[in-house]
Each structure stands twice: as C-alpha cells, then as structure tokens.
Amino acid sequence: MYQALRTCLLSSARCWDADSERSYQVLFDKIDTNKDGKVDVAELRAGLKAMGIFRHGAAQRIVSTGDQNKDGCLDFNEFTKYLKEHEMKLLLTFKSLDRNNDGHIDATEIQQALADLGMNVSREGALKILQSMDIDGTMMVDWNEFREHFLLYPAFNLEEIIRYWKHSSILDIGDSLSIPDEFTEEEKRSDEWWKQLVAGAAAGAVSRTGTAPLDRLKVFMQVHSTKTNKISMIGGFRQMIVEGGLTSLWRGNGINVLKIAPETAIKFMAYEQYKKLLTSDGKKIETHKRFMAGSLAGATAQTTIYPMEVLKTRLTLRKTGQYAGMFDCAKKILRKEGVIAFYKGYIPNLIGIIPYAGIDLAVYETLKNTWLSYHAKDSPNPGVLVLLGCGTISSTCGQLASYPLALVRTRMQAKASLDVSDQPSMSSLLRTIVAKDGFFGLYRGILPNFMKVIPAVSISYVVYEYMKTGLGISK
Numbered sequence: 001m002y003q004a005l006r007t008c009l010l011s012s013a014r015c016w017d018a019d020s021e022r023s024y025q026v027l028f029d030k031i032d033t034n035k036d037g038k039v040d041v042a043e044l045r046a047g048l049k050a051m052g053i054f055r056h057g058a059a060q061r062i063v064s065t066g067d068q069n070k071d072g073c074l075d076f077n078e079f080t081k082y083l084k085e086h087e088m089k090l091l092l093t094f095k096s097l098d099r100n101n102d103g104h105i106d107a108t109e110i111q112q113a114l115a116d117l118g119m120n121v122s123r124e125g126a127l128k129i130l131q132s133m134d135i136d137g138t139m140m141v142d143w144n145e146f147r148e149h150f151l152l153y154p155a156f157n158l159e160e161i162i163r164y165w166k167h168s169s170i171l172d173i174g175d176s177l178s179i180p181d182e183f184t185e186e187e188k189r190s191d192e193w194w195k196q197l198v199a200g201a202a203a204g205a206v207s208r209t210g211t212a213p214l215d216r217l218k219v220f221m222q223v224h225s226t227k228t229n230k231i232s233m234i235g236g237f238r239q240m241i242v243e244g245g246l247t248s249l250w251r252g253n254g255i256n257v258l259k260i261a262p263e264t265a266i267k268f269m270a271y272e273q274y275k276k277l278l279t280s281d282g283k284k285i286e287t288h289k290r291f292m293a294g295s296l297a298g299a300t301a302q303t304t305i306y307p308m309e310v311l312k313t314r315l316t317l318r319k320t321g322q323y324a325g326m327f328d329c330a331k332k333i334l335r336k337e338g339v340i341a342f343y344k345g346y347i348p349n350l351i352g353i354i355p356y357a358g359i360d361l362a363v364y365e366t367l368k369n370t371w372l373s374y375h376a377k378d379s380p381n382p383g384v385l386v387l388l389g390c391g392t393i394s395s396t397c398g399q400l401a402s403y404p405l406a407l408v409r410t411r412m413q414a415k416a417s418l419d420v421s422d423q424p425s426m427s428s429l430l431r432t433i434v435a436k437d438g439f440f441g442l443y444r445g446i447l448p449n450f451m452k453v454i455p456a457v458s459i460s461y462v463v464y465e466y467m468k469t470g471l472g473i474s475k
Contacts, residue, residue: 025076030047037075038073039074041063042059044063045059066078066082090151091147094143097110104142106130107127107130110126114126125369198471199468199471200264202463202467203460203463203464206463207456208253210455211455211456213250214449214451214452215252215253215256215452216249216250216251216253216316217233217236217240217249218445218448218449219317220240222410222411222445226436226437227436233448243319244320251316252315252316254315254326255308255312255315258308259305263304266305270297274297275289275290277293278292290361291357294361295358298357303346306346307330309349310342311329311333313410314329314413314414344413345412348408348412348426349405355402356399356402357398358398359401360397361394363393363394364390396453399449403443403449404430407444408426408429408430412426
C-alpha cells in the first residue's frame, strides 16, 4: 500500500536529474500543503507518512538539519540544499553496497552488508528488503530506485538505516545485565550519545521508583519464602506494611536509583574499549563479538559497583530503625563484617551475566530476523510496539534463565551478616534450596518480578520520550 502512495507522491522522481530544481519544486509543492512557501515539521511528517516512513523524529531531524535561518521551517532554497547534500551521501552509501560495481544492488549484496553489521538475514529476508525498494520488478535496485526510497529518509548510511533494530537501553526492568546500546559514529561525534544515556538513566530512575514495591516484595520472597514458610504476594505486602508502614515498600530504592549513573557510564566506556580490542580497525563488530564485549563490559561494571548491590539488598530487607541510612548501613557492615561482606554473592552474580546477556541478545536477534522475514516488504520500520515487545520478551527470557543465580546471590548477600561458620557457598546453597524446596524453590519471587516488567517498560518508554524532547535529541 505504502509503495503505491510513495510512487504517487514521488512519481516525478524516478528519473530525476540531481541538479534539476524543477523536480525539487514539484516535490516541495506537494509537501507544502498550506501553500505558504515553507515546509514545517507537521507537513513533512504527513508527507513521510504517505511514503511509509514512520520513524519517530524523522521529520524533525530533516527540518533541524536543513533549517539554516532557525525559523523552524524549510523554505525552497533550504529544502533544495538539504536534498542535494543528502543525495551525495546516499550515493556514497549506494556505491559501498554495490560491491561488484554493476550499478545495481542485489539480494546477495544486501545480505553481505547486513552481515558486516552483525545482522544475519536469510536469502528470503534479503529479497523482501530488496523488494521494498524495487520499483520496476527486476529484483535489483538501481541508483534511481535507491535514491527515491531514501531521499526523504534522514539516514544516509546502512548502519543508520537499520538502527530501528538497536537494542534500546530505554527498557529498564530493574536488572542491568543486558548488552549496552550501540551508537553510530555520527552520534559519538555529536553530543547525542550522552544525552541518550542521560535520558535512559532518568527513565530507569523513574521506572525503578514506580515499581519499587514489587521489587522489594521480590527480594523479600527470595530470602524469606520457603516450602514451610510460604509467602503470597498479598501476605508479603501485608507483612511489610505492618512492620514499617506504607513507605517501607520503597526501602532500598534510593541506592537502586543512585547506582544507575555509575553503572551505565562504566558499562558504556568499557564496552567501547572491549569492542576495540575484539575487532580490527574500521571493521564492524560481529554478533558473537558484540556478546563477548557486552558480557565483559557488564562484568566490569558489576565488579565496580557491586558493593552498592549488597547495600541495596541490606537496605531493602532492613527492619524499622536498623539503619539510619545508606552510609550508616555501609559503616555497620564494614565494622562488623569487614570488606569481604561487600562482595558476598559476587560469583553467582558474575556467572549470571552470561546466560542473561546471551539469551537476551539471541532472543532479540531471532525476533528481529523473524519480523524482517515476514514484514520488511511493507516497511523497514517495525514501529514502537514491535520494538518494545521484542525488547521486553528478550529481557524477560534472559531474566528467566539467570533467575536462580540471582536468587542465590540475594540470599548470600542477606546471609553475610551471619556467623562465618554459617556462610554457605554458592553450590551448597543451591543444593540446600533444591533439597528443601525442590527445583521451583529456585524461582521464589519470580511472580512479582514478572509483574513489574510491563509497567517498568511502559514507564521507561514514556519518560525516555519526554527526556529526549527536553534534551533536544529528536521529537
């Protein structure tokens, strides 16, 4: 459907002369619906929608890039200048895709280009991507077809074109073991990368605060619920409220929010360094190397901020009056138990990164490639719901795989205050839990953990979008 609308809107563009202002004028007049001699964001957004380009922020980005006098619109001269510069960039991308220099892009060349970016698609998937650009039905795309398809699309290189499928860091469901987000070279050169990290951190802070009662209930059930002492969700909430009042449901949330910033920064910087070590200069990182770099970056970040994880568990489980605050808790642990107490449960936490990050990435890649195989013909943009759905499912699968290790970690953190003689190792604790509570004892607290996923993702997305607008990233 969108191909027909696109052809109608750009019918004069198939054999454009790049220097012909008359053809630009025709397109400008069609987009300028109120005939005021200027194209604003709303008009451009409507034109892009008619061509099947639904990417959030595309119209705003085009106007911001081409708007030289900063009046929030593009006049004809600004519109023409933007299109000419954009075409030059697109031509370079087309030539890089056309590996055999025959003037056409075929399915094999698309597969090779995507493989270089760590994105493996089937032959059928590549053909469907090709078909979305193919106007004359030859199953090859020439320069005119490629230009028409991407002329009013703000991306100009392949890496940006498939950025729809970035595994976005806005999905904060309370665990930070996933592989860090990818940023393009353009984003790294500008100030957009740190703004996205700040927006993601703010989204995570609000999301964690909003779902803190469920998170505290999860930790409470992980530590105190057993086969002989079953704690239901309602019973757990009742116990916590009776002991400490309604505000006790947010115990441990302060440090849980505070650790977002250092963890995000360390993970991002470490990830970039590990990627450089694992890849040759200028070479795109492959999926398995990205997994390795992400896992190592996660391990580095967790090692650095792990004492904050222990403090979070202790503050979450504390009784009324036990600690005056975060610093009082740290002082008492250090005085009574020593520095080693701050790293109790470190081993299962570290081991848990591999199944979490690996399954998270594998499921996401599978869902992504499946979507491309069936729907790339209609549009390369999956839309917000598909992206959020894929991210939520993959993160949930990762959590499911690593949950037993997370439970063991939490119990070791909580039991660190006991006598040295009663300090269980990871393996002995696993055996004890299975012996007393059975296999499903390893999943105590999984229900409130899953219940917080959807609200956490929803809150993260809404706050992230508001933060992006406030920071001027894209609207």
